[in-house]
Amino acid sequence: GAVVSQHPSRVICKSGTSVKIECRSLDFQATTMFWYRQFPKQSLMLMATSNEGSKATYEQGVEKDKFLINHASLTLSTLTVTSAHPEDSSFYICSARVEDRGSYNEQFFGPGTRLTVL
Amino acid sequence: RKEVEQDPGPFNVPEGATVAFNCTYSNSASQSFFWYRQDCRKEPKLLMSVYSSGNEDGRFTAQLNRASQYISLLIRDSKLSDSATYLCVVNLPNQAGTALIFGKGTTLSVSS
Numbered sequence: 001g002a003v004v005s006q007h008p009s010r011v012i013c014k015s016g017t018s019v020k021i022e023c024r025s026l027d028f029q030a031t032t033m034f035w036y037r038q039f040p041k042q043s044l045m046l047m048a049t050s051n052e053g054s055k056a057t058y059e060q061g062v063e064k065d066k067f068l069i070n071h072a073s074l075t076l077s078t079l080t081v082t083s084a085h086p087e088d089s090s091f092y093i094c095s096a097r098v099e100d101r102g103s104y105n106e107q108f109f110g111p112g113t114r115l116t117v118l
Numbered sequence: 119r120k121e122v123e124q125d126p127g128p129f130n131v132p133e134g135a136t137v138a139f140n141c142t143y144s145n146s147a148s149q150s151f152f153w154y155r156q157d158c159r160k161e162p163k164l165l166m167s168v169y170s171s172g173n174e175d176g177r178f179t180a181q182l183n184r185a186s187q188y189i190s191l192l193i194r195d196s197k198l199s200d201s202a203t204y205l206c207v208v209n210l211p212n213q214a215g216t217a218l219i220f221g222k223g224t225t226l227s228v229s230s
Contacts, residue, residue: 032214032215034217034218036220042222043122043205043220043221043222043223044162044205044220045220046212046217046218046219049212049213049214049215049217050214051214051215056214057212057213057214059212091159093161093162095218106164107217107218109161109162109163110161111160111161112159112160112161114159
């Protein structure tokens with residue numbers, strides 16, 4: 001399967017700082033990338049979907065001004081958690097897909113980034 | 119109502135046991151169906167797709183009933199290495215195309 005990387009794998013920061021997480025598709029071009037968040041013992045919750053070169057589409061309840069997503073190229077998407085607070089502490093996982101043709105194309109997941117805000 | 123619902127478990131079974139997980143989904147527009155496996159503090163990994171005709175991969179059998187919007191996973195001859203959280207997943211249309219929507223997961227613990 002295709003490989004998706006995330007960086008950093010773990011970050012600990014003080015409340016009020018901003019944190020940028022990078023997601024890269026290493027051996028394929030990802031038309032669409034997804035960002036998920038998972039709290040302990042909860043399911044992965046879709047935060048937003050981004051198509052290369054266009055603005056991200058956020059799920060209901062996700063603040064677009066707090067979670068800034070940039071998908072500037074077919075191999076890179078970034079998620080910036082602005083002014084992070086302890087309640088933002090979570091496991092953030094990105095996923096990449098080649099293209100959506102109406103039928104299913106597999107989503108490949110990154111290894112995740114564990115964010116802890118003190 | 120949540121899009122995908124699963125019994126969270128945990129299911130604690132001995133090695134060699136057969137265990138079944140159930141899942142229901144609420145949106146009839148769901149297009150594709152999957153079971154993923156997630157180990158502690160790791161990303162989810164695709165276990166198998168689920169088809170209406172039912173499909174089998176070794177010790178794992180998945181079934182889909184579109185009429186009742188129900189998905190199942192059967193694991194035979196459980197191994198210690200099967201211990202993980204099993205996520206029921208559907209592919210749903212959204213504003214940006216389609217996206218995978220996850221259930222909360224069912225935790226399986228296989229003991230010797």
